[in-house]
Amino acid sequence: MTELLAPLAFGPSGWGDELVAGAWLTLRLALVTLPIGLAIGLGVALMRDGGSRVLRSVGELYGAVFRGLPELLTIFIVYYGAPRLATHVLALAEATLGLPLSGTQVQIDGFMAGVLALALVLGAFSSEVFLGAIRAVPAGQREASDALGMSRRQAFRLVILPQVMRLAFPGLANNWMTLLKDTSLVSVIALPELMRQANLAAIATRQPFLFYLAACLLYLAMSVASERLRRRIEPAASPRSAEPAR
């Protein structure tokens, strides 16, 4: 048994430390993506809930596109497309400002591309959750804030948003679980996260089953830990009973 698990050892002889380093990068990728994606999601939800028809359509289109595209395709499009787009925009900006063209080729590394792509996806899915939560806050709450003489901004920050966060919590927790699993797709652009490290180890040791199983179990451990954390936070965060997990 110990012989069988020897390739998983830590140190120069085994791949254990590489796998753990990969899992740590996976977690960092997800943790960096989370606030960006949620900010996009809340912003898009407010656009979709607002009065302006143009903003509403833009928000709807954004949500439909990034919920409809496979995450893998979004990652490729961002990885190959974002540098091209940024290079064009830079050249255009230089031309309009009358600056000499620097011909700079914008580079984007795997981590940034991964964060950007996953944040766009998380933004689309969480905007759906935020929108539902915003609409679930009773109208009386807004009226009461009005009656207290609060400005719209104050009412949103002090009265509406805290309730939105509570109502959105179960849905956002599901979004987090999906995000954690979606990070594995970033391995296709050669970022040395958990999946990529398992690939390298599987090739080097010719023990694919062992390493992919180990990778799966590490993902499972992160999912289970998240689920535990969510159960601990949920009673405080959400007064009503939560929807079953997806």
Add this chain to the structure above:
Amino acid sequence: MNGADVLAVAGALGFDAPLLERYGPLLLQGLKTTLELVAISVPIGFLLALALAYARLEGGPATRGPATAFMSFFRGTPALCQLFLIYYGAGQFHAALQSAGLWWIFRDAFWCAALAFTLNTAAYQAEIIRGAIANLPAGQREAAEALGYGTPGAWRRVLLPQALLVALRPLGNELILMIKTSSVASVVTVVDIMGATKRAFSGSLDFEVYLWAALVYLALVEIVRRVWNALERRMTRHLRTA
């Protein structure tokens, strides 16, 4: 419209017509593969899901435990990891699988993907069905019992018909998620929409092919969403007050 017309229209819309002429057929072939993967894994996954949900809710400890473990594993790990485990991992058991007569599945990337996606979607669908059955009013089960139905009979005649109506929307979402997830098969050399696009990109180095793929997926998802909505409206028409 024949092929030339399609290309003319595409060219007028700002697409690169020669590029489309060269790689369009490959992309169509990829679309067919994507549809095949989904058409195999979702229905078979549904049947497995029924069994899993039944084991979870009605089974003793010996069946409940494995069903719960299966569902946690496939819902808690990435589909990419599951696919690698099956496609590359099976190589380690080549001899055993060959003597069991199962090697044809594990040798072929397409069948490995179909197998991985079937197990994956089975776990998600089982969770949906389990939730729908568990949330039915307890009186339904009691009434079925009072009418003399055993557990399987109660599921077939009383519980499932109601639960599946409730589950229709989340099952539709799962179908759409499966269409998206199937793109992962491209990573193990399956030429689905995503795989065809990667080939076209490495052949042409033209970024536009990724945008075609995006349009194909968005169209596919939109069509499925509309068809499913229509289906749901039709199947729940008796619940609406006229």
